[in-house]
Amino acid sequence: MKVKIKQWNGVAVWRWETKQSSQVDDDDDDVCGICRGPFDGCCPDCKTPGDDCSIVIGECKHVFHMHCLFKWIGSDLSKQLVRYYIER
Amino acid sequence: MSNIFLKRLTKELRDMQTNPPSGISVESADDNLNVWKIRLVAAEGTVYEGEVFTLQFKFGNKYPLESPEVCFLLGCVSGTPPMHPHIYSNGHICLSILYDQWSPALTVSAVCLSILSMLSSCGMKESPPDDAAYVKRAGNNPKKTTWAFHDDSV
Numbered sequence: 001m002k003v004k005i006k007q008w009n010g011v012a013v014w015r016w017e018t019k020q021s022s023q024v025d026d027d028d029d030d031v032c033g034i035c036r037g038p039f040d041g042c043c044p045d046c047k048t049p050g051d052d053c054s055i056v057i058g059e060c061k062h063v064f065h066m067h068c069l070f071k072w073i074g075s076d077l078s079k080q081l082v083r084y085y086i087e088r
Numbered sequence: 089m090s091n092i093f094l095k096r097l098t099k100e101l102r103d104m105q106t107n108p109p110s111g112i113s114v115e116s117a118d119d120n121l122n123v124w125k126i127r128l129v130a131a132e133g134t135v136y137e138g139e140v141f142t143l144q145f146k147f148g149n150k151y152p153l154e155s156p157e158v159c160f161l162l163g164c165v166s167g168t169p170p171m172h173p174h175i176y177s178n179g180h181i182c183l184s185i186l187y188d189q190w191s192p193a194l195t196v197s198a199v200c201l202s203i204l205s206m207l208s209s210c211g212m213k214e215s216p217p218d219d220a221a222y223v224k225r226a227g228n229n230p231k232k233t234t235w236a237f238h239d240d241s242v
Contacts, residue, residue: 044090
């Protein structure tokens with residue numbers, strides 16, 4: 001049987017590559033520590049995942065939605081704790 | 089009501105109901121998820137063995153960016169708060185993560201586990217030395233108290 005390809009559509013999937021998610025498939029490691037939503041989704045205030053709502057990875061390897069982390073950094077009490085998270 | 093509040097608490101509640109940590113169970117949560125009651129069963133082999141306590145969590149609209157208001161309930165089935173050097177007889181708990189050491193990466197279940205472990209590591213039932221004076225002047229909300237954290241042993 002001969003097949004003649006008339007047309008094709010490329011499809012791709014993507015995911016944020018976090019160290020945690022490649023190591024274990026535990027549910028808890030694929031979610032942002034602040035909003036508990038999946039990294040491959042977006043933070044609770046965004047509508048489209050991807051570059052519009054990116055993630056940040058600390059040296060501690062903790063991963064957060066950037067928007068969630070900034071909400072926390074922006075709140076008064078938290079600067080020391082964030083430094084702790086980011087530096088460790 | 090913020091998105092993050094509702095999404096996160098809905099998820100936390102579901103997780104705690106489907107997969108509760110040992111000794112911890114959600115007794116009730118109101119429809120808006122603002123107030124939860126959580127039952128703590130003291131671990132075997134501790135000075136509180138056989139005792140059951142009820143914790144109340146109140147979540148402000150800024151949760152998880154701000155800590156929940158957590159205290160032991162009085163006058164429920166469990167009766168009184170545990171007698172513990174860091175737990176006042178009005179139910180207030182002297183535990184840094186509930187106040188200035190709060191982090192949004194903590195969860196209801198992590199807080200409950202900390203409190204249970206605080207009970208477990210206690211060797212002798214004692215009230216805080218300043219219990220009477222504190223209870224007399226403290227308001228309802230333990231977050232309004234200025235806490236000094238000085239003892240990591242229990």
